[in-house]
Amino acid sequence: LSVSQTKLKKASNVDQSSYSLSFLFLLLRLRKQNKMGDMSLSNINHEDAVALDIKPSYVSETPLPFLTPNKDKSSSSPLFSLHFFQKLIAELVGTYYLVFAGCASIAVNAQHNNAVTLVGIAVVWGLVVMVLIYSLGHISAHFNPAVTIALASCRRFPLNQVPAYIAVQVIGSISASATLRLLFDLNNDVCSKKHDVFLGSYPSGSDLQGFAMEFIITAFLMFVVCAVTTGNRTSAELEGLIIGATISLNVIFGAEVSGSSMNPARSLGPALVWGCYKGIWIYLLAPTLGAVSAAWICKLLPSTQKNEN
Template structure:
């Protein structure tokens, strides 16, 4: 199966040292717009590759589990998703911000921590990476081994919507904490986000697939032409992520100016224009 043994997608960001950034008035770069400069194209490439590897590893664990008498198990699937997020965050987070997730990109944009003009390009890159990964899996596991690697509600759509909202809400809440506040231990951000994904897949995977990521669900849906409950996965994670980001901003109160508590160069490299 693939739709209820724990799936995910998500993902993330953390920022570098605040004292390494230029003053707000001089921190904007040419690629803060949608101009397709070399640095911006590098960011998009990182998002395509990062999303591809995340979805390929996570969905492959689901497909292999179904085709091999549950040898991977729900726990194993959860670990794969969590570890995939963690290693990809550390490998390309300093390049693109390691979003891999339209919900994360949109949430940061609504908080003015990511250039709004870059959102469509980032989402396109993420959906492309997810679709390519799903297509690769279908080619490798075709015939009698063909297993839908997407997500489908195992209960009612309302139940799935609520669960996806909750798990994406606190995933984004945690991302906001470790990625935008230098009072957190930024070096552990990848571990924190990966562990959150692992936890979510453990309990929500059998119910909704624990998507937390519109691209994670849309890619396999396109490849397998399987759109059951897809509206849940295209709306609930986005609403949950935006809510999580804004709630963190409400509880992060400090007397310091925002620019003094906002990191800008590591995990969420592209947020430097928004602090």
């Protein structure tokens, strides 16, 4: 019995030793796999990290503030991509209906003894801007070369897309002006003071007064656009309403001085269709300078986030 017990003890000791060696071998193997896994993760490039939803330490979680270099996908998309073509179509259609609706109210008011009134014209301009923002804002909603240039100057819009944007905006304005001339039979000598049916823009006072008014009201418009479309100060559902209301206000207190263009394309289209270029330089330069100035002022203002008091 003592001999058998001794043999059993030796066998159990051997089994325990084998178990211990197996366990140590398993630990070493797991440790080696963990090291290899760490090395493989460290060798993952940035594109693989994005695909695996692994964010490198240098990738910021906070959104980019307004008027800082644009890092979104659309800024680097090729000019001949489908997405860029869709944006151009949105700008063309939006500018067409903007000029068509706003200038149509002016034509109706001129042909029906001021039936629409200045307030009515201002409401039409504001409403059409509001509707277009809600309709096309998810694609592109500049409809204004001054806005496009201002955003590009602050690197919030790709510079290489500016010429195409301005081209389609001007084409939309020309098309709307030609449509209105055909529909309302506006073939009078509009550059003379015999007929006040010119749908373009010209200063009623001096060029300096018109320039100053266009600069001020366009800067005000751009300032509001920057304020309501960045940060969390305003609900997204109210952006179109606020911008449209700003347009209406500008038309009311600026129309008697400069016509309240605020948009080089809006003034250039009727000027080309009717061949009347009185003071056209004012409406090409003043709105652009006003929008650029306001955009750079907005760059100095901090964005408001929801977690701020």
